[in-house]
Amino acid sequence: RMQEAGEYTMKMHPMWQGPLVAPGGNRQSPIDIRVRKSVFDPHLKPLTPDYDPRTCSQIWNNGYSFLVEYDDTTDKSTLKGGPLEDNFRLCQFHFHWGESNAWGSEHTVDRRLFPAELHMVHWNSDKYSRFEEAVMEENGLAVIGVFLKIGKRHEGLQKLVDVLPAVRHKDSVVEFTRFDPACLLPTNIDDYWTYAGSLTTPPLTEAVTWIIMKQHIEVSHDQLAVFRSLLFTSAEEEVQKSMVNNFRVQQSLQGRTVRSSFT
Ligand SMILES: CCOC(=O)CCc1ccc(S(N)(=O)=O)cc1
Numbered sequence: 579r580m581q582e583a584g585e586y587t588m589k590m591h592p593m594w595q596g597p598l599v600a601p602g603g604n605r606q607s608p609i610d611i612r613v614r615k616s617v618f619d620p621h622l623k624p625l626t627p628d629y630d631p632r633t634c635s636q637i638w639n640n641g642y643s644f645l646v647e648y649d650d651t652t653d654k655s656t657l658k659g660g661p662l663e664d665n666f667r668l669c670q671f672h673f674h675w676g677e678s679n680a681w682g683s684e685h686t687v688d689r690r691l692f693p694a695e696l697h698m699v700h701w702n703s704d705k706y707s708r709f710e711e712a713v714m715e716e717n718g719l720a721v722i723g724v725f726l727k728i729g730k731r732h733e734g735l736q737k738l739v740d741v742l743p744a745v746r747h748k749d750s751v752v753e754f755t756r757f758d759p760a761c762l763l764p765t766n767i768d769d770y771w772t773y774a775g776s777l778t779t780p781p782l783t784e785a786v787t788w789i790i791m792k793q794h795i796e797v798s799h800d801q802l803a804v805f806r807s808l809l810f811t812s813a814e815e816e817v818q819k820s821m822v823n824n825f826r827v828q829q830s831l832q833g834r835t836v837r838s839s840f841t
Pocket residue numbers: 697699710713721776777778779780781
């Protein structure tokens with residue numbers, strides 16, 4: 579019998595032996611997006627990302643995922659519009675994925691799992707002066723989530739895939755420049771769901787306005803296989819653990835409304 583999507587047990591990883599539910603949390607992420615329960619909001623504006631590839635600086639394996647980091651000391655790569663009242667600065671993007679193509683995303687749509695999910699992380703530069711400050715505040719962060727499906731090779735992603743072997747181990751860093759993160763967004767960014775949530779890894783703070791794209795992007799099976807060649811563990815550790823299943827279990831909605839920008 580094929581297991582139902584969402585029925586899979588999640589292999590425990592040290593990180594997820596941590597606080598699976600933040601103490602006192604009532605707006606935790608990720609969640610299952612029940613499409614028919616989402617509420618169309620005609621006041622939601624188009625999202626206006628404006629990224630400068632020259633602010634791309636490095637790739638880092640932090641032991642949870644690999645982060646592509648951007649220089650966020652100026653307003654060169656920003657996100658405005660959509661549900662956001664303020665100007666947000668891009669600081670990094672990363673992914674979550676499974677050991678198989680059957681699961682890996684953090685959010686689901688009517689319980690549907692995707693093989694991976696991209697998160698583009700921004701912080702509110704109108705209200706705060708640095709990421710570390712914004713991460714502790716209610717309207718501090720905005721994260722764009724994009725689902726990945728297995729299909730044709732993603733040409734823009736290949737430049738990133740080619741450098742991943744250089745950050746195989748936890749705490750490794752390599753210079754990575756002139757990468758335009760906009761190439762990872764779907765063609766249609768006007769259709770999205772948005773809700774108030776949290777970081778999905780420690781410190782799990784309830785600081786995030788989530789913007790989840792309805793349209794997915796496609797990457798090839800081989801490209802995603804390179805993600806799985808990364809390791810949770812540093813070069814010094816005896817036992818090497820493959821970096822897979824780095825997603826958090828779904829959290830209860832607890833009365834929150836998910837709004838949609840489309841009918
Ligand atoms: C105070 C330092 O805090 C951090 O470094 C948090 C980084 C962090 C950024 C984004 C996310 S996610 N998966 O919800 O998009 C989780 C954790």
